[in-house]
Amino acid sequence: MTENIQPGKKHALVQAFASPAGRAFLALLLVLIIGAIFNADGAFFKIGTHRDTLRQASVYGILACGMTLVIISGGIDLAVGSMLALVAVCCAQMAVHWNWSGWCVVPACLIIGGCCGGVSGFVTARLGVQPFIATLAMMVLARGLAKYASGGMKVSTAIMNPDGTFHYVDVPRFFRLLDHRILGGNLSVVTLIFAACVSVAWILMSKHRWGRYLYAIGGNEEASRLSGVPVVTAKTLAYVASGMFAAVAGICQAAQEQQGDPEAGMGYELMAIAMVVIGGTSLMGGRGGIGLTLLGVLTIGYLDKILSINAVPEAGRLVLTGIIIVVAVLTQRRKRT
Numbered sequence: 001m002t003e004n005i006q007p008g009k010k011h012a013l014v015q016a017f018a019s020p021a022g023r024a025f026l027a028l029l030l031v032l033i034i035g036a037i038f039n040a041d042g043a044f045f046k047i048g049t050h051r052d053t054l055r056q057a058s059v060y061g062i063l064a065c066g067m068t069l070v071i072i073s074g075g076i077d078l079a080v081g082s083m084l085a086l087v088a089v090c091c092a093q094m095a096v097h098w099n100w101s102g103w104c105v106v107p108a109c110l111i112i113g114g115c116c117g118g119v120s121g122f123v124t125a126r127l128g129v130q131p132f133i134a135t136l137a138m139m140v141l142a143r144g145l146a147k148y149a150s151g152g153m154k155v156s157t158a159i160m161n162p163d164g165t166f167h168y169v170d171v172p173r174f175f176r177l178l179d180h181r182i183l184g185g186n187l188s189v190v191t192l193i194f195a196a197c198v199s200v201a202w203i204l205m206s207k208h209r210w211g212r213y214l215y216a217i218g219g220n221e222e223a224s225r226l227s228g229v230p231v232v233t234a235k236t237l238a239y240v241a242s243g244m245f246a247a248v249a250g251i252c253q254a255a256q257e258q259q260g261d262p263e264a265g266m267g268y269e270l271m272a273i274a275m276v277v278i279g280g281t282s283l284m285g286g287r288g289g290i291g292l293t294l295l296g297v298l299t300i301g302y303l304d305k306i307l308s309i310n311a312v313p314e315a316g317r318l319v320l321t322g323i324i325i326v327v328a329v330l331t332q333r334r335k336r337t
Helices: 002-018 020-037 047-072 080-097 102-126 131-150 173-178 189-206 209-219 221-226 231-257 268-279 290-309 314-336
Strands: 158-160 166-168
Touching: 020 268, 020 290, 047 080, 047 189, 047 209, 047 231, 047 268, 047 290, 080 102, 080 131, 080 173, 080 231, 080 268, 102 131, 102 173, 102 231, 173 189, 173 231, 189 209, 189 231, 189 290, 209 221, 209 231, 221 231, 268 290, 268 314, 290 314
Parallel strands: none
Antiparallel strands: 158 166
């Protein structure tokens, strides 16, 4: 009897790790094991290392939440890094230079991000332009707007006077709140914001009709249209949501750096895509979920931190991340075939 049960358990275990969630969890587990082995004289086991890992990965993770929505619908959004920079500049301008309260800054930034995403969605869904081209154009446009709004300089607490001299103002209370740490300094507020974004994305994808529309569109857009799914509206809203998540990330970026940098966010879109793909969400659309993206965020976040505490150069980290993305895509392709 035991001989009959054991093979069944073994088969179930193999099936569990063969699923996207199983592969994503296994990847995270392997990264944590590597961290335990190459622990940089015990640095990996310190609570501060894990706190900083989550804090550093949170901005990327917020972008990955919006990217997940777009990728599941069969699209891609290359503009999230530039939209982050645009919102960071606008946020710093409003909070630092214009002395607006956070209650005004946050809605204004969300509107900016949503409008940028809406333009990408309209061009993609209504005009039929390929998502790669449409969001590439928005990437350039948003970066240009960020540099135009900032005058090509960082928007910081140093404000230029008419005579060319500078005077300094205090960091807004709103920024200090977002960059604060709670629970004895062991948890960053930005990490809580990331957790909230994950929850919102999960609710939209799992509990709302619009989320089911995105899965259907990503699986077969033409069949969805013939079935009565509002394809144009659903796809446009996916890019709007991606823009709003990018806005949240831009606000957090500005608060952490205490300034708005028009050069911020370069390459962030690639990191967000990597987190989504490594988590197991298919680039072909129609398959995946925010839970898988969360595993991808933790995997990339911890991998980057482990390489950092072991003094691996940034060039090596980028090369390794690229290799991991290729392996993840090839794994998906083999599973699909």
